[in-house]
Amino acid sequence: MFERLDPRSPTPLYAQIAERLRAAIVTRELTPAEALPSVRQLAASLRVNPATVVQAYRELEAEGFIEMRQGAGTYVREVSPSQRGAERERQATELVRKLLTDAARLGLSVREVTAAVERELGEKVR
Amino acid sequence: MFRAILYQQWKWTRLIVALGTVAAFAIPLFSLRSSSTAMDHKMAAQFLADVQSWGVLYPTLAGALGVLLAIALWAPDHRGRHVYSLTLPLPRWRYVCLRYLAGLTLLAAPVLAVALGAGLASLTASLPTGLHAYPVGLAIRFALAAVVAFTLFFAVSSGTARTAGAILGAIAALVVLQVLISASGSETNILMPVLNALLVAPGPFAIFTGRWMLVDV
Amino acid sequence: MSDFAVEISHLTYRVKRAFALEDLSLRIPTGSIYGFLGPNGSGKTTTIRLVLGLLRPESGGITVLGHAIPAEAPAALAGVGYVPEAPHLDPTLTVSEAIWFHSHFYPTWDAAWAGRLVRDFELDPRRLFGKLSKGQKGKLMMLLALAQRPRLLVLDEPTDGLDPVVRRDMLSALLDYVSAHEATVFISSHLIHELERICDWVGVMDNGRLVADVEMERFKTGMKRLKVSKCPRDLTPLPFRVLTRTPLNGNGGETWLVRDWAPEMAAALTAAGGEIQEVIDLDLEEGFVELLRSFRTRRPEAADV
Numbered sequence A: 001m002f003e004r005l006d007p008r009s010p011t012p013l014y015a016q017i018a019e020r021l022r023a024a025i026v027t028r029e030l031t032p033a034e035a036l037p038s039v040r041q042l043a044a045s046l047r048v049n050p051a052t053v054v055q056a057y058r059e060l061e062a063e064g065f066i067e068m069r070q071g072a073g074t075y076v077r078e079v080s081p082s083q084r085g086a087e088r089e090r091q092a093t094e095l096v097r098k099l100l101t102d103a104a105r106l107g108l109s110v111r112e113v114t115a116a117v118e119r120e121l122g123e124k125v126r
Numbered sequence B: 001m002f003r004a005i006l007y008q009q010w011k012w013t014r015l016i017v018a019l020g021t022v023a024a025f026a027i028p029l030f031s032l033r034s035s036s037t038a039m040d041h042k043m044a045a046q047f048l049a050d051v052q053s054w055g056v057l058y059p060t061l062a063g064a065l066g067v068l069l070a071i072a073l074w075a076p077d078h079r080g081r082h083v084y085s086l087t088l089p090l091p092r093w094r095y096v097c098l099r100y101l102a103g104l105t106l107l108a109a110p111v112l113a114v115a116l117g118a119g120l121a122s123l124t125a126s127l128p129t130g131l132h133a134y135p136v137g138l139a140i141r142f143a144l145a146a147v148v149a150f151t152l153f154f155a156v157s158s159g160t161a162r163t164a165g166a167i168l169g170a171i172a173a174l175v176v177l178q179v180l181i182s183a184s185g186s187e188t189n190i191l192m193p194v195l196n197a198l199l200v201a202p203g204p205f206a207i208f209t210g211r212w213m214l215v216d217v
Numbered sequence C: 001m002s003d004f005a006v007e008i009s010h011l012t013y014r015v016k017r018a019f020a021l022e023d024l025s026l027r028i029p030t031g032s033i034y035g036f037l038g039p040n041g042s043g044k045t046t047t048i049r050l051v052l053g054l055l056r057p058e059s060g061g062i063t064v065l066g067h068a069i070p071a072e073a074p075a076a077l078a079g080v081g082y083v084p085e086a087p088h089l090d091p092t093l094t095v096s097e098a099i100w101f102h103s104h105f106y107p108t109w110d111a112a113w114a115g116r117l118v119r120d121f122e123l124d125p126r127r128l129f130g131k132l133s134k135g136q137k138g139k140l141m142m143l144l145a146l147a148q149r150p151r152l153l154v155l156d157e158p159t160d161g162l163d164p165v166v167r168r169d170m171l172s173a174l175l176d177y178v179s180a181h182e183a184t185v186f187i188s189s190h191l192i193h194e195l196e197r198i199c200d201w202v203g204v205m206d207n208g209r210l211v212a213d214v215e216m217e218r219f220k221t222g223m224k225r226l227k228v229s230k231c232p233r234d235l236t237p238l239p240f241r242v243l244t245r246t247p248l249n250g251n252g253g254e255t256w257l258v259r260d261w262a263p264e265m266a267a268a269l270t271a272a273g274g275e276i277q278e279v280i281d282l283d284l285e286e287g288f289v290e291l292l293r294s295f296r297t298r299r300p301e302a303a304d305v
Helices: A013-026 A039-046 A050-063 A081-106 A110-121 B002-031 B041-055 B057-086 B092-124 B135-158 B161-183 B191-199 C044-051 C073-077 C095-103 C111-120 C134-147 C164-180 C192-198 C216-222 C265-271 C284-296
Strands: A066-069 A073-076 C004-015 C019-029 C033-037 C059-064 C067-069 C080-083 C152-156 C184-188 C201-206 C209-215 C224-230 C241-247 C254-259 C275-281
Touching: A013 A050, A013 A081, A039 A050, A039 C164, A050 A066, A050 C164, A081 A110, B002 B041, B002 B057, B002 B092, B002 B135, B002 C095, B041 B057, B057 B092, B057 B135, B092 B135, B161 B191, C004 C044, C004 C184, C019 C044, C019 C184, C019 C201, C019 C209, C033 C044, C033 C192, C044 C059, C044 C152, C044 C184, C067 C073, C073 C080, C080 C134, C095 C111, C095 C134, C111 C134, C111 C164, C134 C152, C134 C164, C152 C164, C164 C192, C184 C192, C192 C284, C201 C216, C201 C284, C209 C216, C209 C284, C216 C284, C241 C284, C254 C284, C265 C275
Parallel strands: C033 C184, C033 C201, C080 C152, C152 C184
Antiparallel strands: A066 A073, C004 C019, C004 C059, C059 C067, C201 C209, C224 C254, C224 C275, C241 C254
């Protein structure tokens, strides 16, 4: 799950970790009530600052994906369908945003990008 | 802490201590092997001369043990392990004291060996009337000589390499100075007074000079 | 407990005629992992030696865990785990003897932790230290430092020159310890990408001076390469620092290396009459290299750092 964690990326490490966990929870790779590794275990195995793991877990807790039970560990929460839908929408938006930013940097027009999307999908984009 | 330092010092010096202990035990026994109760004057004199020539080995062994032990204790530090001892959480002077005490503890083995060997030799030797054995005195003298040699070279070795070099340099300078003085034709002798001060009582090295007799009149 | 595990103030130290540490001030927040970067010869190891009381400063003050150095060095060192660049243990002792020896000097010694690390690091207890491989020596040094249960870990290039597997094992053990105990870490290394993962503060040394001393995130996100298609005439009102400027394409455009950038500052640049074509992120290594390179290039327009 945490392969290719890239400290060189402009995305902070805690955000990368949170992203992976969020995606895993939404796709049910991590099931509700499943225990996540402790801060200590994850920090040691990923070789990152424990504060980074804490920050990632806190963000996920604030978003409602996990709960940190005092002294009992960290567990995945049940994700409602609307939450899942919102998260998928967010992921898609992120992808498109990145695509459009890169395209702008390369000087490609919207029409050229859309044409490429249609070609790859093999069908017309509405 | 002392136990740990002692163990480490033992590992560094065990060959020296072992050999020294064996030698220290053997010398008294060898020195008295030709004893017999029936000795006339001439034979007794020869016997005592024998004892005296064996006796030279005592100060030699004491000096050698003191020097070698002191150098062996500090050589690894000079070779670069100073950083380790300097980052240990105890003041430098305490560390040096523990090292010194460890060295003295290691010296106890050959000293005891001399005492045991001399005692054994005295008990098993057959001495004519008029000759007495002095094992205790001999052992004490050996102990003191070893301690003096060890303390001196420990002090020199525990300093930096620069200090040791300075001391040797000072000695060399004295010798060179004497050579120059003599070469200029002057009769002045600066080395003799220095040597006298060191070797004649109450100088520090006086204990090494003289006769070392396990058996005497 | 003090806010800072290590406080260096106005430290001066001269190494013959080579270089000098001049008026160095640095503070390591308690509980942080502080990365110490800099080219060889910049004074990192000298600073570490001064902090440990191995060298005596000419002027200035050092406080470690609340104790003045070098006056109260033994008291401070009782809480400091040190992993040096060159393993410096006695080669005539075995692994278990070396551990046994070390344990006598630290009242907070954790024998169980030491035993666990011997297993995790796969060290043979009966092997002589002198016969260990480079990686195994490094692991043993890390083991000794961690088993002391220190409040401050000082690591001088602990994994440089070691193979990736050993580096992972050592870093995992370090972070495991830091997660389980309240400890501050002061680590110097050339392996910038390792530091990038674990440090929350970074200090950069160059030629005896501390040229950066800031949170890791701020350093990374603050260093940017800007492609400026139109340059303002006057750079002084800009809220960020311009380190170097190089011509871009002959149309008056330039590439700027800037420091202390934040996204909101784009407006300030536009207001000053400039126009940004692109903002390029730099990772820690690029930022560090560019920062030092900017000192080497003496351009008259370069802002004084």
